[in-house]
Amino acid sequence: MELGLKDKSALVFGAGGGLGGAIARELAAEGAKVVAADIDADAAEATAAAIRDAGGTGRALIWDIGDLTVLEERIATVKAAFGPISVLVNNTGGPPPTPAAGQSPEAWSRHFDQMVRSVIAVTDSALPRHAGSRLGRIITSTSSGVVAPIPNLGISNALRLALVGWSKTLAREVGRDGITANIILPGRIATGRILFLDEQKARREGRSVADVSAESSGTIPVGRYGDPSEYAATVAFLASRRASYITGSVIRVDGGLIASI
Template structure:
């Protein structure tokens, strides 16, 4: 199937590893020129090599999402190197596991800047060009905890829930300009981040890692963790021309885990 995005330019945030990397590779396989971003240059280079091995074109850019003042300059580097940005994948790393009560306000503020305000600033930077060209895709990766809060991930649950309301509101504002705005939401997808969370839960509850995984699988109707490739391919579909009438929605890639309607 021709997804109609060959030659488009994508900016994929936090794509040096995990789900971000999977989305970048999937887009590149469809002929999209991809800017990959992250803090660690070694991880970024690995993403670039994987994209090239898949026959794609990538531009690595070291990017600290906490530094919002640099958004304009970094986006300009992408535009100068690859061209105007057609597809924006908003994605961030996760905050440390915490309960809701008793957290330092400074941690809330830092996490808000990195996980919410930075993505809004990046989106605002690329939207004028998308509107002028009458085509664009804004896809924001969140968490199932935004609609079914996950124990001990209070900061992630709270801040990513804010992105749902922002995305839905924005979708109505730019739809007539040929721009779609959607949320992509993972369940339990097999990444390093998920393993770290499972290991932390095992330590916190005094049980083995294997017991944590077994209990998690019992909550997933498909009986397995997701493959990052499956997540990446779902994002690529939403970025495609084929998904041009899909906006303001949430796509769950969770194996049926999330029980909320």
């Protein structure tokens, strides 16, 4: 299937991680020119190098998305390298496991700035309305916790949900400019983040990580954790011209994990 992404400029955050890296590589495989942004320089460069080794166009960019003082300079760097940004993938790290109760106001503010305010600011700067472009894609990766809150991820459940309301509102505002805005939800995808959460649960409950992972896999209808490439393929479709009539949506990539309709 031709996705119409050849030579389009894509900016992917968290591109040094499991999900972000897979997304960056998948977009590049479809012909997009990808900026792999991450706070970890080595991880970002590893993703960019993998893209280039596969024959694609990739560039690493060190970027702490929560640092808004560098926002305009980084956006200018991306546009100077690959032109106007056609595809923006907002993918931030999550906060540590915590209950909802008992967190300090400072903790809420810090994680809000990192996970919510930063995403909104970057999107406003990267993809201003450009009528007639007919390709502008804002894809924001959140968590299945926005549909079914995950125990002991109180801060994540609350703050990521704010992005769902923002994305839905934005989609209605920019649709006539050829821009779509969608939320994508990972279920339990086999990344370092999921391993970390399994390790934390195992430690709390005095169990082995293998036991926790097996129990968790047993709750998923397809019986396994997802592969990052499966998540990335969904993002690539949403980024494509083929998905031009999908906007304001929340797309689950969860192997059927979320029980609600």
